[in-house]
Amino acid sequence: MKHIFVLVAAVAAGSAALVGQQPPANQPPPQRQEFKLTINGDSPGLPPKLGIAGFIPLSQDAETVAAAKTIGEVLFDDINYEREYYMIGKDTIATLPKPTSLDGVPLDRWKEVNANGVIVGTVEKTPAGVVVQVKLIDVRTGQQAFGKRYSGPIANPRRYAHTISDAIFQDQLALKGVAQTKLAFSSDRQGELAKGGVRNRDTQEIYIVDYDGANAVRVTNTTTLNVSPSWAPDNQAIAYTSWRPSAAGSFGVYQDIVLSFITAGTRLTPGGGSPDKQNYLPAWSPDGSKIAFTSNRDGNAEIYVMNKDGSGVRRMTNNPAIDVSPTWSPNNNQIAWTSDRTGQPKIYIMNADGTGQRMLIGDLKADRPTWSRGKFNEIAYAAQTGPGYDIKIYSFESGETTKITDGIGSNESPAFSPNGRHIAFTSTRNGKAQLFTVDRDGKNLRQITREGNNKFPNWSQ
């Protein structure tokens, strides 16, 4: 996969030298201060209003024109997604004169529509691909708050929008955006039949899709069932559960955890599974060194931890109950999981060495905890709320749980985005199982997949 190479132009962001009195003698000269220009709203409570004036194609061939249009549209959606800015509507923008260049933005007209910041860019075709420039301008002062120049291939112009969006959020708000992240998931959209002793069963394969549902790419190519992907924190590998034949061509299968190194194109099975030792539901630790998982090697479903190369297997639970679905705390020190040791599945918590096991959440029937790595210390999970399940969030700070889906269909398998602001989950609200994302406050619901049945989402870092 080609990368976008960032060339940071000399951004003269209006640096202001320290003005004032002569410094006292015998002291070093004052450091030149970088002046950071942040676009602010009209008053402290109001979000800043941003308008995307447009990305100007510098050549009029179809590919460049289309790329410029796509970048502008996708950037609008990307920035809108984090709900930090009020995005001025496209119909309003249509009434304004288009920018003629990066410096040719009619700011007086933008003031009239109460914009606080305007984004303008250019797209230029080169022999190597494309160069995209972008500026964020403070409308009141006309000064540039942010500017970047990117070069790379012209295929998939959406990537430029995603990169720009994340860069703006980082620059302006010190916020880690998710526009460049991806969801891994299981899908039967390929419509292939599983080999084996029972007819008419569809395979499920692991796929990756952009966080907004574009560019679905197939990862696994098997004739079997593959579920529950878990990203490595460096995004170079995905662990998942696969039903593997016990011998070539055999109808007998067993579950094992596969690590697929998606950029290297290699695979490992560190759990060493077999029909008598089956491993499933992997969870990659935030520091990338370990995998927590479920295994029946000691007679029934228990939680284990191993190093990602398969060494150092450590048993965490030891009881006849079902223990499944582990998730790591962001600091790698604790594991939450599902246990039905009191009769029904509930969310439990323990130290990462297996000590200190206790029930965490009292919901009658709950499963699939996922621990946020954002600034809120909380766990999302699926809880039975009626005929089906809903996504709930448990807050460590308050000890309270909040329901964030609405009881329509069954909603399961939640996965937090890396900034902790969004949750991907499986929902049957439209009939088939599809992936949705929703914000942690229950708003901003979006459908991500539409083709086939899609489940078990996991969010890249």
Next chain:
Amino acid sequence: MRQTYFVAMAVLVVALGPVACGKKKPPVARPVPPPVTTGGTTPSPNRPPAPPDPVPDTTPIPREPAITDDPLSSGDLDAINKNSPFQPVFYPLDSFEVDSAGQQALNTNAGILKKYPTWVITIEGHCDERGTAEYNLALGEKRALAAKTYLVSLGVPADRLRTVSYGKEFPFDPGHDEGAWKNNRRAHFVVTSK
């Protein structure tokens, strides 16, 4: 050999002819033992025929098993599983308990396994759609294991019984009602080698 038969019959008919009442009777068709060569000479027409020489004992030819009617032993695995003789075991909601109906099904299955002692089977555990996908992977496993444990208690060797769970990923019935759910909560038997 047929000629010998007819000659023998003809001799009998001819010999009996003058003794009978004059009515010509059609030759009596009698069930005939497997033809054997008689060593005797043709008897004269005026004397009752000598009884045929005693048939020497022959080594009985063992009966071959029937060639048709048992696809279970002769078919490939695909065919066997298509017309599987095994009965599934059904489970209550959230449970992996083998009830009396389940025991009956397993008793039958044990009999089949005894009849085909080389077969290895995989017991699949399945769940209905209502629980979560992840927990159901483990619940399905418990259902498969419960069926296996019962079979082992009936004397089926454990190494002939594999287990695997499919959770709720492969429902047998795509419906969304009690009937479909009941149908999906099961242990399902697949012959994986024979």
